Amino acid sequence: MIIFAKIVDSNFLLDMVWKAFADFASTPTFWLLLALLVAVTYLKSKKRRIKGWVGEAVTKMGSLDKLNSATYRCYHDLYLPRPDGKGTTQIDHVVVSKCGVFVIETKNFSGWIFAGPDDPKWTQQHYKKRTRIDNPLHQNRLHVRALKQFLGLADNAFIPIVWMAGDAVFKTAVPSGVLMSGLGKHIISHTREVLNSVEVDRVNAALKQLDQSLNRKEVSRLHNAQWAG
Numbered sequence: 001m002i003i004f005a006k007i008v009d010s011n012f013l014l015d016m017v018w019k020a021f022a023d024f025a026s027t028p029t030f031w032l033l034l035a036l037l038v039a040v041t042y043l044k045s046k047k048r049r050i051k052g053w054v055g056e057a058v059t060k061m062g063s064l065d066k067l068n069s070a071t072y073r074c075y076h077d078l079y080l081p082r083p084d085g086k087g088t089t090q091i092d093h094v095v096v097s098k099c100g101v102f103v104i105e106t107k108n109f110s111g112w113i114f115a116g117p118d119d120p121k122w123t124q125q126h127y128k129k130r131t132r133i134d135n136p137l138h139q140n141r142l143h144v145r146a147l148k149q150f151l152g153l154a155d156n157a158f159i160p161i162v163w164m165a166g167d168a169v170f171k172t173a174v175p176s177g178v179l180m181s182g183l184g185k186h187i188i189s190h191t192r193e194v195l196n197s198v199e200v201d202r203v204n205a206a207l208k209q210l211d212q213s214l215n216r217k218e219v220s221r222l223h224n225a226q227w228a229g
Contacts, residue, residue: 063163063183063184064076064093064095064104064183064184066184067095067184067187067188071097071098072095072096072097072187073095073096073097073204073207074093074094074095074096075093075094075095075096075207075208075210075211076092076093076094077090077091077092077216078090078091078094078207078210078211078214079091079214079216079219079220079223080143080146080147080149080150080210081146081149082142082146083142083145083146083149086226087222087223087226088219088222088223088226089142089143089146090220090223091103091105091143091146091147092104092105092106093106094147094207095187096200096203096204096207097187097190097195097200098193098194098195098196098197098200099190099191099192099193099194099195100156100157100158100159100190100194100195101147101151101153101157101158101159101195101203102158102159102160102161102187102190103140103143103144103147103158103159103160103161104140104161104162104163104183105136105139105140105143105160105161105162105163106163106165107136107162107163107164107165107166107168108165108166109124109133109164109166109168110124110126110166110167110168111124111125111126111168111169112124112125112126112168112169112170112171113125113168113169113170113171113172114170114171114172115135115170115172115175116172116175117135117137117175117176117177119135120134120135120138121133121134121135122134122135122136124168125171136162136178137160137162137175137177137178140160140161140162140177141160143160144158144160150206150210151203151206151207153195153199153203156194157194157195157199159190160177161177161179161183161186162177162178162179163179163183164178164179164180
């Protein structure tokens, strides 16, 4: 009898819980909370990519769009085949002028950064949590090689820059080639011409054609899929 009573009590409690849930599920509050939960879960899964988009947008609107368009031509979010044949590489920003082709990798990092210029991985720290991240200097060297192959220019035509758009603080020396501020000023500080007018026109024509021919939604999907899993 005791066991039977316990079973009856259990079923009664389950019925009560289910009824309370069903009543709550029929209210607008339930669906609002469910939508918020789904949104938060999705945004959390895409956090790294969203931070990247924000950093690139800040760079484009805050620094590069202010450059003199008669002297500098800017291209954003370009995809090129990797020189090693292993898929594609995505280039955040390219700025073309007679003073060179500036290849810009934007990082929207936060927290503390521990880095060496030749380290394969850097360390990002938030409070007690440490995360290993790819060295963006190495990433940008790959971008330069891809552009060199695509454009057929000499090494001295390229100026690679890693631009830190976030609020990260380096706890080691800031590596050469990494900028924490003054991106626009850094670009216009290069005054020695390394390309003539014909070369600049040819480079701009090639990059413009690439920019306009890209199906970014599809190429981005394929690019991300090559690193999935």
